[in-house]
Amino acid sequence: MTEIDLSADLFGQSLQSPLLNASGVHCQTKEELNDLANTSNLGAMVTKSATLQAREGNPNPRYHDLANGSINSMGLPNLGYDFYLDYVLEDQQKPTILSVAALSAADAITLLKKLQASDYQGPTELNLSCPNIVGEPQLAYDFEATDQVLSEVFSFYTKPLGVKLPPYFDLVHFDQIAKVLNKYPLTHVNTINSVGNGLWVDVEKEQVVTKAKGGFGGLGGAMVLPTALANVRALRQRLNPSIKVLGTGGVTTGADVFAHILCGADLVSVGTQVMKEGLGVYDRLAAELKEIMAAKGYQTLDDFRGQLKEL
Ligand code: SIN
Numbered sequence: 001m002t003e004i005d006l007s008a009d010l011f012g013q014s015l016q017s018p019l020l021n022a023s024g025v026h027c028q029t030k031e032e033l034n035d036l037a038n039t040s041n042l043g044a045m046v047t048k049s050a051t052l053q054a055r056e057g058n059p060n061p062r063y064h065d066l067a068n069g070s071i072n073s074m075g076l077p078n079l080g081y082d083f084y085l086d087y088v089l090e091d092q093q094k095p096t097i098l099s100v101a102a103l104s105a106a107d108a109i110t111l112l113k114k115l116q117a118s119d120y121q122g123p124t125e126l127n128l129s130c131p132n133i134v135g136e137p138q139l140a141y142d143f144e145a146t147d148q149v150l151s152e153v154f155s156f157y158t159k160p161l162g163v164k165l166p167p168y169f170d171l172v173h174f175d176q177i178a179k180v181l182n183k184y185p186l187t188h189v190n191t192i193n194s195v196g197n198g199l200w201v202d203v204e205k206e207q208v209v210t211k212a213k214g215g216f217g218g219l220g221g222a223m224v225l226p227t228a229l230a231n232v233r234a235l236r237q238r239l240n241p242s243i244k245v246l247g248t249g250g251v252t253t254g255a256d257v258f259a260h261i262l263c264g265a266d267l268v269s270v271g272t273q274v275m276k277e278g279l280g281v282y283d284r285l286a287a288e289l290k291e292i293m294a295a296k297g298y299q300t301l302d303d304f305r306g307q308l309k310e311l
Pocket residue numbers: 023024049072073074075076077127129130131132133193194218
């Protein structure tokens with residue numbers, strides 16, 4: 001039988017597999033990052049989104065497994081920008097995307113100015129979409145503010161930079177965000193962050209399941225797969241070909257990875273399913289993906305990437 005090749009590309013670095021962790025899952029501490037570096041079939045890794053200062057995040061409980069996914073209100077707990085910068089500069093053992101999150105537009109500029117002045121030359125992702133910060137909006141839902149931030153960032157920033165986006169639900173919004181993003185030399189978009197401000201009700205206890213924000217939190221896992229696929233597809237159809245699409249959301253099987261790539265994803269991230277199943281999930285997903293590709297007669301990811309058929 002012909003060998004199935006899952007190799008992929010991260011902005012010029014070749015990867016053994018198209019699979020990533022979703023930022024936030026098993027990537028906060030040095031131990032967790034080292035675990036990811038040692039995980040087979042994980043092609044590249046993403047750090048927990050770093051803020052300028054370390055953050056405790058929201059009070060517990062802040063993550064809850066649901067039958068068809070999860071709800072979280074983590075609130076960006078992280079060890080701070082300096083820790084993650086040191087990690088990618090000193091300890092990196094596998095291709096890594098440094099994720100950074102700003103609590104305000106001004107923060108984003110400060111963070112990226114520091115990064116521009118640093119020795120780090122690798123890929124960075126600016127998280128414009130965390131739904132769980134009390135009192136702060138998801139910046140990428142404000143198209144004008146996103147345009148302003150990116151315009152200022154790219155007036156000084158010259159290293160590889162992409163953005164993490166929230167899910168969009170209206171075709172007009174896909175047009176509007178793509179118009180903004182296409183103005184800038186972005187390496188990639190990562191779509192989607194969790195579906196913000198869902199609410200789960202524990203009927204027996206008659207109460208919410210996470211503490212912050214009255215129980216409102218980001219949804220992930222199987223229930224968001226159709227939304228994630230729609231965002232990958234819609235953005236791939238609208239963005240400049242030079243802007244890669246990292247598909248995140250709803251992956252529980254190799255078929256889901258296949259579907260993301262068929263919609264146009266260059267790489268595919270897994271979040272909730274890592275929480276549920278552990279890091280062994282990547283071996284299973286890679287094996288299932290290879291099985292599907294073999295059955296269909298595909299040898300490489302390029303054989304079907306973006307080839308979704310319409311009726
Ligand atoms: C969180 O820390 O609240 C989740 C991260 C994110 O949604 O960006």
